[in-house]
Amino acid sequence: MRPSPRHKLFYVCAAKSLVALCLVPFVWENLSWQKEENFSMSAEQNKALVRRLFKVQEDLQSGKAELNALDELLAPNFVSHYKRLPGQQPDREGYKRVLAELRATRSHVRYLIEDQVAGEDKVVTRFIVQTTDDEGELMGGAPTGREVSGKAILIYRIEGGKIAEEWGLGTMGPKLMRQRLAQELEQERIERARIEQELQVASRIQQASLPKEVPALEGWQISPYYQPAREVGGDFYDFHLLSEGRVGIVVGDATGKGVPAALVMSTTLGMLQAVSQAFDSSSPGAALERVNETLVARIPSNMFVTCFYAILDSESGTLSFANAGHDLPYVRRRGGECEELRARGMPLGIMPGMSYEQKEIVLEEGEAALFYSDGLVEAHDSTGDMFGFPRLRKLVAEHGEIGSLDEALLEELYSFTGESWEQEDDITLLTLRRSAT
Numbered sequence: 001m002r003p004s005p006r007h008k009l010f011y012v013c014a015a016k017s018l019v020a021l022c023l024v025p026f027v028w029e030n031l032s033w034q035k036e037e038n039f040s041m042s043a044e045q046n047k048a049l050v051r052r053l054f055k056v057q058e059d060l061q062s063g064k065a066e067l068n069a070l071d072e073l074l075a076p077n078f079v080s081h082y083k084r085l086p087g088q089q090p091d092r093e094g095y096k097r098v099l100a101e102l103r104a105t106r107s108h109v110r111y112l113i114e115d116q117v118a119g120e121d122k123v124v125t126r127f128i129v130q131t132t133d134d135e136g137e138l139m140g141g142a143p144t145g146r147e148v149s150g151k152a153i154l155i156y157r158i159e160g161g162k163i164a165e166e167w168g169l170g171t172m173g174p175k176l177m178r179q180r181l182a183q184e185l186e187q188e189r190i191e192r193a194r195i196e197q198e199l200q201v202a203s204r205i206q207q208a209s210l211p212k213e214v215p216a217l218e219g220w221q222i223s224p225y226y227q228p229a230r231e232v233g234g235d236f237y238d239f240h241l242l243s244e245g246r247v248g249i250v251v252g253d254a255t256g257k258g259v260p261a262a263l264v265m266s267t268t269l270g271m272l273q274a275v276s277q278a279f280d281s282s283s284p285g286a287a288l289e290r291v292n293e294t295l296v297a298r299i300p301s302n303m304f305v306t307c308f309y310a311i312l313d314s315e316s317g318t319l320s321f322a323n324a325g326h327d328l329p330y331v332r333r334r335g336g337e338c339e340e341l342r343a344r345g346m347p348l349g350i351m352p353g354m355s356y357e358q359k360e361i362v363l364e365e366g367e368a369a370l371f372y373s374d375g376l377v378e379a380h381d382s383t384g385d386m387f388g389f390p391r392l393r394k395l396v397a398e399h400g401e402i403g404s405l406d407e408a409l410l411e412e413l414y415s416f417t418g419e420s421w422e423q424e425d426d427i428t429l430l431t432l433r434r435s436a437t
Helices: 005-020 041-062 067-072 092-103 172-209 258-279 284-298 389-399 405-417
Strands: 074-080 106-119 122-133 146-159 162-170 220-227 235-241 246-254 305-313 318-324 330-332 338-340 358-362 368-372 427-434
Touching: 041 067, 041 092, 041 106, 041 122, 041 146, 041 162, 067 092, 074 092, 092 106, 172 235, 172 258, 220 235, 220 405, 235 258, 235 427, 246 258, 246 368, 246 427, 258 284, 258 305, 284 305, 284 318, 305 368, 330 389, 338 389, 368 405, 389 405, 405 427
Parallel strands: 074 162
Antiparallel strands: 106 122, 122 146, 146 162, 220 427, 235 246, 246 305, 305 318, 318 358, 330 338, 330 368, 368 427
């Protein structure tokens, strides 16, 4: 008798799909298909052998059978051309290892055979597999606790009463890959949300730590500019109102990004403020020494703070200063020359017992000092070139006489980096200018 239209469609689809995927290199020619009642006894035995294989796999999952039970069903030279998991070896031991890995991640498995036909030494089985994803990670994906089902077609070649080869096509593998991808995307979303929240917290800490007002000194102009990067760094500046018309000026940078950097910069600012108020010191070097001793014990060992601390006597124009490893400020003199404010000193928080060299200059009328952070000089253009210290020094000499030095520097920076530039680090500029009479 001829096969039914349903059987014909099944055989054609299975064969075409497997050949297209290079899963089976053979063609069945002149194979005589018959209805179940006309199958030979050997065909029935072959079909029963495959059903036993499915039953053993169910029992393995439920703990009713051991992996060695597969040796009674699979030939010693068994070869699988159907990979259930990445890295599966094609031999019998590789097949058993994959089942063991699946058993560790699933609480049960059930095979529902929809159709099964046999001819000569081969059995084709179309089935649905149902399992629960609830025991452990599989292919990098965490268990979901959900029931998972998939359809598959497997072709087995029987030899000597055992299964010798296997080919297959199924939907379970792609489902697992989609599940893993969905979990990875969800983990990425959660991580992005966490980072975004951390950045917001860091930004609030930093903004709350910076001064809300700029001291108004007769005959002086103090112009701060601060622009945080998206990944907030540790830039800071501050002013200390001291006795006898003196003002402390602080510019610094805590290493790192995000909340850790914001906390360290906030701690440093608080310590500097406390030291300046408690001792009303005229010695920036002594103030940095005291803060360093405290920071060493209170910040992580892999972090430190660079800081330039100056005290201005607004009456005489004297600027005394000390430097804890910060970028050197520039002073633009009336004649147009530009000089660095140099003073030796290690960054804060690295080691105890540090001393900080103190120096002093006088700012004459019409002269200006620029304090800044490395976010300006370390900005890069589209080719990777750095803005750099020589460029900054040249610009201070050229534009230091005008009242809006920070605006001129930022204009040059944006021209240098281009429109597509993404700010890499916080940028802090603080200009101290003595007015010309």
